[in-house]
Amino acid sequence: MVHHPDTPMTGHPHPLRRLARWLDAPLPAPPEALRRGPMRPGRFTSAVRSPGLTSRLGIALGVAFAVCFVTGVVSHLVQQPPGWFWWPSRPVGLYRFTQGLHVATGLATVPLLGAKLWSVYPRLFTWPPIRSVAHAAERASVAVLVAAALFQVVSGVLNVARWYAPMPFFFTSAHYWVAWLAVGALLTHIGVQLPVVRDALAPDPAGPPRRGLPATGTADPDRDEPAHEPTLDGRPAADAAEPDHEEPAHEPTLDGRPAANTAEPDHHEPAHHGRPAAAAAGPDHGGLSRRGVLAAVGTAAGLITVTTVGQTVRPLSGLAVLAPRLPQVGPQGLPVNATATGAGVAELVRDPGYRLALTGARRSLSLDLPGLAALPQHTADLPIACVEGWSASGRWTGVRLRDLVALAGDDPDDATVLVESLQAGGRYRSTTVPPSHARDPLTLIALRLGGEPLHPDHGYPARLIAPNRPGVLQTKWVGRITVLEVR
Numbered sequence: 039m040v041h042h043p044d045t046p047m048t049g050h051p052h053p054l055r056r057l058a059r060w061l062d063a064p065l066p067a068p069p070e071a072l073r074r075g076p077m078r079p080g081r082f083t084s085a086v087r088s089p090g091l092t093s094r095l096g097i098a099l100g101v102a103f104a105v106c107f108v109t110g111v112v113s114h115l116v117q118q119p120p121g122w123f124w125w126p127s128r129p130v131g132l133y134r135f136t137q138g139l140h141v142a143t144g145l146a147t148v149p150l151l152g153a154k155l156w157s158v159y160p161r162l163f164t165w166p167p168i169r170s171v172a173h174a175a176e177r178a179s180v181a182v183l184v185a186a187a188l189f190q191v192v193s194g195v196l197n198v199a200r201w202y203a204p205m206p207f208f209f210t211s212a213h214y215w216v217a218w219l220a221v222g223a224l225l226t227h228i229g230v231q232l233p234v235v236r237d238a239l240a241p242d243p244a245g246p247p248r249r250g251l252p253a254t255g256t257a258d259p260d261r262d263e264p265a266h267e268p269t270l271d272g273r274p275a276a277d278a279a280e281p282d283h284e285e286p287a288h289e290p291t292l293d294g295r296p297a298a299n300t301a302e303p304d305h306h307e308p309a310h311h312g313r314p315a316a317a318a319a320g321p322d323h324g325g326l327s328r329r330g331v332l333a334a335v336g337t338a339a340g341l342i343t344v345t346t347v348g349q350t351v352r353p354l355s356g357l358a359v360l361a362p363r364l365p366q367v368g369p370q371g372l373p374v375n376a377t378a379t380g381a382g383v384a385e386l387v388r389d390p391g392y393r394l395a396l397t398g399a400r401r402s403l404s405l406d407l408p409g410l411a412a413l414p415q416h417t418a419d420l421p422i423a424c425v426e427g428w429s430a431s432g433r434w435t436g437v438r439l440r441d442l443v444a445l446a447g448d449d450p451d452d453a454t455v456l457v458e459s460l461q462a463g464g465r466y467r468s469t470t471v472p473p474s475h476a477r478d479p480l481t482l483i484a485l486r487l488g489g490e491p492l493h494p495d496h497g498y499p500a501r502l503i504a505p506n507r508p509g510v511l512q513t514k515w516v517g518r519i520t521v522l523e524v525r
């Protein structure tokens with residue numbers, strides 16, 4: 039026998055190795071009498087479920103989730119920028135793109151996640167429910183992943199639909215923090231399952247390249263048994279002599295590949311499964327093939343995308359039957375989230391005594407509407423890009439924010455500006471404009487939209503509109519502008 043490198047000469051195993059062994063030690067099996075309902079042998083007979091299908095769905099889901107996560111974190115950072123974060127004012131539509139992608143990938147996740155969970159849910163009833171401490175930990179991490187992923191998808195869809203009643207929490211914070219939980223659990227999951235995925239997607243060395251459903255039993259028709267399950271570290275259980283693993287042939291070796299012939303892992307399907315071998319029959323089984331499932335899921339994801347992405351991609355707006363907002367529908371041809379009435383400013387904005395209070399380090403001014411209109415007017419085509427996924431371009435006309443900073447006696451190239459609404463409360467009644475955006479000549483205190491005075495719902499008498507900024511930061515009904523600091 040070859041001396042194992044991590045066993046010291048003394049004969050005492052390495053502490054880590056002892057820990058690994060403890061984690062993987064078989065726990066006493068629960069009484070067979072409890073093996074009922076979904077846990078009874080042979081309960082799940084679909085020939086379509088297989089590591090191959092689950093792996094493919096998992097990869098698609100992982101890619102969608104990664105894009106969704108990165109764009110979501112960007113959106114969070116833009117809205118609550120930490121000191122180190124810098125977000126440019128150009129290209130003007132960058133946020134429109136990243137947030138459109140965030141919502142589109144999030145929505146496409148719905149059928150992907152549904153199919154992925156369907157493909158593995160029999161494993162919920164795996165027997166015995168817990169084989170070892172390591173197995174329990176792995177199952178717990180999967181539970182966290184499933185719960186977090188479902189939470190993200192459901193809360194995201196509710197937010198897009200603007201249905202807040204089922205969410206007794208502040209959506210933005212919850213969605214942000216659970217995203218980190220989901221990513222942590224996902225990375226753990228990927229680490230644990232990578233050898234299984236690699237095995238499931240490996241080309242068949244013994245035969246022709248695999249296409250669709252293999253005729254041989256490669257597909258592991260019914261993953262309700264822990265066939266390929268690696269241990270927590272993805273390695274075979276300690277000392278390989280473990281009798282508790284029902285299918286030792288499937289245990290990945292150190293390089294993560296199954297020790298047995300990769301081509302036919304399921305020929306070792308143990309008899310105690312009590313399942314008819316016909317479950318592996320594939321196409322003549324009468325149900326959908328794996329290809330059929332993948333095609334259906336892809337079609338569903340495609341349909342969801344095509345029927346919603348028009349909320350931000352203007353040429354597709356005619357197809358956006360599932361989108362809660364259409365880019366051209368609303369007063370002055372632009373959607374509205376918060377109306378003047380909803381924000382409680384309907385009376386206030388019509389007040390002929392309206393004044394914009396402008397305060398700088400050296401000067402304070404009070405500008406009425408004719409006074410604002412008498413300042414140099416500029417026009418910019420800029421989108422409102424709502425975090426909820428819709429976006430729409432408008433032609434805005436008004437006074438440059440940098441001109442107002444200069445009027446207050448401060449350096450327009452280096453000013454941080456606080457813009458406040460007439461609105462008494464609400465999360466979006468004020469915003470801080472960093473120097474990158476305050477100095478941009480496209481950043482306006484707009485008085486007009488499409489050549490007309492702003493509709494009250496779009497922020498009459500004056501609103502902020504800046505390039506490459508989330509809609510929530512485009513403050514409407516502006517009543518006060520303060521130059522906070524000049525570097």
Ligand SMILES: Nc1nc2c(c(=O)[nH]1)N[C@H]1C(S)=C(S)[C@@H](COP(=O)(O)O)O[C@H]1N2
Nearest residue numbers: 373374375376424459466496509512513514
């Ligand atoms: N004062 C104030 N400004 C606001 C809001 C608000 O609730 N209060 N909502 C914001 C949001 S979420 C968006 S998407 C844009 C929408 O602008 P619009 O209604 O003109 O399309 O306004 C922003 N400005």
Ligand SMILES: [Mo]
Nearest residue numbers: 424425509510
């Ligand atoms: Mo928004």
